[in-house]
Amino acid sequence: MSSNARQDQSAKKSLDDYLAVLATERRLSTHTLKAYRRDIEKLIAFMDQRGVMLWQGLNSHNVRLFAASLNSKGLNSNSIKRILSSGRGLAKHLVSKGALKNNPFDDVRAPKGEKRLPKTLSVDQIVSLVELTLDDPLSYRDKAILELFYSSGLRLSELCGIDLNDLDLSESILRVTGKGSKQRDLPIGAQANKAIRDWLLQRNVLPIKDFDALFISKLGTRISTRNVQARVQYWAKRQGVEISVSPHMLRHSFASHVLESSGELRAVQELLGHSNISTTQIYTHLDFQHLAQVYDDAHPRAKTKKPK
Template identity: 50%
Template sequence: MQALARQQLLDYLQQLKVERRVSAHTLTNYQRDLKHLALFCDDRQCEDWSTLSSADILKHIAERHRAGLSSKSLQRELSAIRGLFLFLMKTGQVDNNPAQHVKAPKQARKLPKTLDVDQVCALLDAGANSVLEVRDVAMFELFYSSGLRLSELSSLDLADVDMHDRQLMVLSGKGGKSRLLPVGKKAVQALQKWLKVRPSVDDNERALFTSAKGKRLGNRSIQLRLKQWCIKKGIPESVHPHMLRHSFATHLLESSRDLRAVQELLGHENISTTQIYTHLDFQHLAEVYDQAHPRAKKTK
């Protein structure tokens, strides 16, 4: 493609970063997705974005589908392409959006795996035998207590947690959004134990969860610690941090029936994202209905 077209792409990515403040993860994905579109254009000797038609976009998506991309990944690629052309239209550089009506092939929505309450209790009550395990229990309790994403937990600083009021502030949520979350009694107790033994190698380190060397614990390290914890404590289920978030949402919805509250706690922008947990809870709802509805009770 021409130098102008590549500069337009860079301008769009810069707009995503500066004006829309998308996460670094989203920016990297969009950059990769649009790079594939640029390669598609190079193969067909398209000189600029305005020469692309809806048929071209459809062909590109079909090729990516044959390459093995999932429906979810294709939907994200289309979102990136639509966003690029919307930016070019607003800046008067193209006349239409050829990706506007192109759709990705549908894929069955997978329900997230969760733990039941007994499994969560077994995981969290297994007992800590070292300083690092005290830290690990505090991390796992906080995942389940507040429904945090992995990146949100690893980004927490000491100042983000208010032990007195039993709450924490997520400053680096998805999309750069912040939210205030409650912290449960068990999680507060676990955090208090951890803060008593937290390594103070570097007094300038603000991270809540640190390594033995006093440095902020990264996402991958947290994932590995949870995996090792389950192996060591004889927990057969393959547990990952997001499973604790899913379990938090499911158990809270089972007890409260308040979908909007769960949406706020999880930090979901759209309630449709939260509604997946209603599918997980349907069997429980059916049981309640059978027991409570006067015209549904089974005769003895």
């Protein structure tokens, strides 16, 4: 076996070992692990092109050259930052295994880029979006989806993963499983609560195949993320919302509107499930009763009596 072949095999084994650790200890999703792999394979390819030995030749100088090469390819600062973060994690793993003496990424920073505020909808646009004409089971389902996105600030994957037993409609509480398999309890606004109850009555009309899933497709299987994205875009156009709308925009709108009304930044961070992000670690955890009170006082569509 040639030295290059042995090096490629060694690099692949190091990467596979590191991803296995991430999957086991941090319980990252398959999608996230694939993103880590793509990022680190860029680093491996760059080192290979320069004829640098892996991993002994991985030093701060080469890491800076790697970052510069990413910038020259037109990647934005956020993408470069993410790729360097993936490499930093791998290097830390290699240090723990004795394959590196120190982490060469510690002294390298990605170029700073402009901070762009996420796009949001106004309250009037939200009202226009969710006031659907209900004439078939799928329209009831879609109204419940739209209301719940805005009601509780869910991620797309969180909404699609909701099971019936995650709901407590009598108490207006929803349990969701977020990133890293972390669970959190969220309040459900009165409008969303009613929309879900109406959908559950219509749900039985469809040929149910996935009995656990709250939201199912017209074929009766758990609704997919792509299906939800398409339905949100469909209704935005049909309801006359003049900008492109995504599930993530509804999440941002939820956060922006509650924060503007309440000023409770820590509560919004908890509601969004950002506890694993380093920039939110300074915030203390708030109990659910406090979160629910902030939500009820601030959310534009929560100020209605709960259905009996």
